[in-house]
Amino acid sequence: MKIRVVSSRSEIIALNPNERVVHMAFRPSNKDLFALVEACPKIEVIQIPGSYRRTVSKSAEVFLEIQGIQLMKGEVWGHRTDVYEYYVAPPSVIVDIRKLELEGASDEEIQKIVKENKLTPEMIAYMLSRDT
Numbered sequence: 001m002k003i004r005v006v007s008s009r010s011e012i013i014a015l016n017p018n019e020r021v022v023h024m025a026f027r028p029s030n031k032d033l034f035a036l037v038e039a040c041p042k043i044e045v046i047q048i049p050g051s052y053r054r055t056v057s058k059s060a061e062v063f064l065e066i067q068g069i070q071l072m073k074g075e076v077w078g079h080r081t082d083v084y085e086y087y088v089a090p091p092s093v094i095v096d097i098r099k100l101e102l103e104g105a106s107d108e109e110i111q112k113i114v115k116e117n118k119l120t121p122e123m124i125a126y127m128l129s130r131d132t
Contacts, residue, residue: 001021001089001091001127001130002021002086002087002089003021003022003023003047003076003086003089004016004019004023004085004086005023005025005076005085005087006022006023006024006025006026006036007025007026009026009035012035012036013035013039015036015039015040016040017039017040017041018040019040019042020042020043020044020045021043021044021047021126022036022040022043022046022047023046023047023074023076023087024048024052025049025076026052027048027052027055028052028056030059030060030063033046033060033063033064034063037063037064037067037069043069044068044070045069045123045126046070046071046072047072047073047074047076047120047123048071048073048074049073049075050073050075053071053072053073070122070126072122072123073120073122074119074120074122076118089117089119089123089127090117093113093117093119094127094128096113097110097113097114097124097128098128
């Protein structure tokens with residue numbers, strides 16, 4: 001799955017309208033979130049770093065919830081947008097997790113896969129729901 005990484009406010013207006021998952025690598029204001037939803041009408045998930053997630057206003061959260069957009073905390077460690085504008089979560093993550101679930105693996109083993117791929121449990125749940 002591809003996650004579009006947005007590094008600054010100025011990138012929002014240039015986004016592809018078909019983007020479904022976006023990571024905002026800066027502290028977004030309400031205006032930035034509204035602009036993102038307007039620029040990408042098919043958006044399903046907005047991911048922001050945990051420290052920024054706590055600063056999102058209740059009105060923005062309610063707006064996104066009404067629009068059916070999930071607001072998640074998460075990171076894309078080590079990603080350089082000057083090289084590639086997308087962070088690509090390997091499809092093998094889903095395969096590995098489904099395999100572990102079928103084998104009856106413990107939560108610790110599944111969490112190990114999550115940590116190795118630098119994805120949050122919320123993002124893994126979203127990826128699993130999209131994969132079915």
